[in-house]
């Protein structure tokens with residue numbers, strides 16, 4: 064979606080760089096409009112580099128494009144952070160004395176204000192009246208966080224954490240978007256992500272290269288489509304997404320327990336986690352030391368349960384989730400191509416859809432771009448999709464939505 068990120072002139076402007084990254088990493092197209100005062104705190108170059116879009120605050124630049132009208136009309140969502148007392152006052156009064164306030168008057172998209180100011184300013188009747196006016200008009204004005212402010216004082220007035228603003232913004236967007244844009248409204252999805260770690264001793268583990276990026280992209284796409292998301296995260300190189308119900312796990316056994324429990328109450332399960340197939344048979348309570356006699360330790364492995372297969376089995380008795388999606392990382396070998404391995408895996412695991420990734424040392428793991436082939440147990444032709452992990456996630460989520468409506472399960 065197209066987002067205007069309006070930045071007010073407060074010291075908290077620097078925290079908004081993290082908010083911008085959350086939006087861009089989820090694949091949104093963000094135009095940052097700082098006020099003149101905001102540009103004294105964080106320079107234009109930072110916003111341009113992080114957003115990949117030109118940044119200006121003046122209505123007198125690129126006049127031929129009538130930017131205050133075009134940006135406001137094209138936006139799907141406007142987020143203002145930090146919303147200073149001055150900016151709230153100008154917005155409430157309907158002023159249009161710079162590019163940001165002009166865009167605010169033009170847009171009909173949902174607007175979220177994340178205030179930050181000193182407690183006295185927040186509690187002043189003038190600010191309270193402005194907040195009330197904006198809320199009455201349909202804008203969402205978040206409550207500021209309570210805590211240490213710029214000086215030595217503490218109280219309400221801190222900018223809410225970027226993750227909180229991000230989650231609130233997505234919720235506002237999905238709550239107001241047209242039903243067609245929210246094919247998963249009323250649905251609950253469980254998404255697993257990252258790579259499990261199987262302990263060898265208190266300091267060592269067997270792990271894998273999964274970064275968790277694909278799972279995070281799937282969660283963002285599902286949230287945007289209106290779903291409630293249970294996100295089960297094994298080890299990831301990236302932070303978990305905001306706005307999900309988060310369960311942290313480490314081992315395959317912990318992942319199994321959380322998945323079987325949450326899948327029962329979900330409409331769909333997307334098993335994007337890389338699960339270790341084996342774990343050390345015994346875990347040493349103390350650190351394994353080098354031995355003086357030169358003997359090397361031998362690690363005996365034992366099989367982990369196949370969580371995907373167990374969820375398919377559990378569905379036979381409980382009926383849920385209606386749609387189960389597996390992932391397959393295949394290199395291909397002298398026996399068969401990656402596609403042939405994928406088709407066999409789809410059958411063996413019994414899931415409804417299988418997202419096939421071709422992997423190699425530099426392919427897929429940790430990369431932002433990817434190529435997948437969607438295999439369908441219902442017999443649809445395999446569909447190959449190329450793109451970023453975010454755009455691929457949107458296709459997978461769309462297929463889940465279609466499979467749910469084909470299964471005739473009302474939301």
Ligand code: CTP
Nearest residue numbers: 334336338340367368369370371389390391392
């Ligand atoms: N999976 C699982 N439990 C396991 C292993 C894998 O639930 N113990 C899930 C993964 O989350 C993924 C799918 O099964 O959705 C396929 O994972 P993959 O590692 O490709 O398959 P394996 O069963 O490990 O098959 P193989 O090692 O034979 O390729």
